[in-house]
Amino acid sequence: NTTTCLSSSKLFFYNISNIMFSQYSLLLIIIISLILLLEPIKIVGRRSHELSNNNKPDSSSLDSSYIEDLVTNLPGQPSVNFKHYAGHVTVNEKNGRALFYWFYECSIDPQDKPLVLWLNGGPGCSSVGYGATQEIGPFLVDFDGFGLQLNPYSWNKEANLLFLESPIGVGFSYSNTSGDYHIIGDDFTANDTYTFLHKWLLKFPSYKKRPFYIAGESYAGKYVPELAEVIVDKNKDPSLFIDLRGILCS
Structure with a gap:
């Protein structure tokens, strides 16, 4: 088997790598858990109603909750000149279904920059655990497990970055109704993400009219165009308009 073919030095490197990854994972869990402890319940369960043709969100209850x-x-966070936000947005009140997001403002003139939604694939890969903290976000978790470092290639140098853990069951996104986990599919995910997006824009109304892009990798090559299709279809209603400018898939 593969293990017997490895030299002792490679085995040592493999073991050390596993230890470092475990420390990294533990630190990431601690960081996100601290965010949730600051506000464990109050975001989930008091948002406006489920999006439908006859039941649109009431902006008066949401526009300052950000x-x-x-x-x-x-x-271990370095000093930064931008704000970032994290929390849950309920996408289905009846079933107690909520998606977790982490949003980083652009570090330069955020008021003039577009909004980019990033989705990891899998299915089941965390956009916070990978996209935000290992790939394109402003903070990278040290592999020694002892802190954060600035990412010199962060996309938030050019755009406002929104990371979403989707669908439910990924990261800190969840449902209080176990049956939801048996009906998850691409259409289900696209509709939940669309509902999330509209409610999130009510929380952050200054971004509602920004140029909007959807980006992702791996299985998000299916998530991204499906969400774009829903947006284009719903944009026929001017009150639901989102200024979608393009999609990026890798």
Whole structure:
């Protein structure tokens, strides 16, 4: 088998790599858990109604709630000149279904920059655990497990970055109705993500008219165009218009 073919030095490297990854994972769990401990319940379950043709969100109940999601500090976080937010948005009140997001403002003139939604694939890959903290986000978790470092190639140098853990069951996104986990599919995911997006834009109304892009990798090569199709279809209703400019898949 493969193990017997490895030299002792390679085995040592493999073991050390596993230990480092375990430390990284533990730190990431601690960081996100601290965010949730600051606000474990109050976002979920008090948002406006499910999106439908006859039941649209009431912006009066949502347009200032983003303040509650502001992240003021993280363990080992370097000093930064931008704000970031994290929390849940309920996409189905009846079933208690909520999606977890992490949003980083652009570090330069965020008021003039587009909004980019990033989705990891899998299915089942966390956009926070990978996209945000290992790939394109402003903070990278040290592999020694002891802190965060700035990512010199972060996309938030050019855009406002929104990472979404989707569908339910991924990362900190969940449903209180176990039956939901048996009906998850691409259409289900696209509709939940669309509902999330509209409610999130009510929380952050200054981004509602921004140029909007959807980006992702791996299985998100299916998520991204399906969500784009839903947006284009729903944009026939001017009150639901989202200024979708393009999609990026890798």
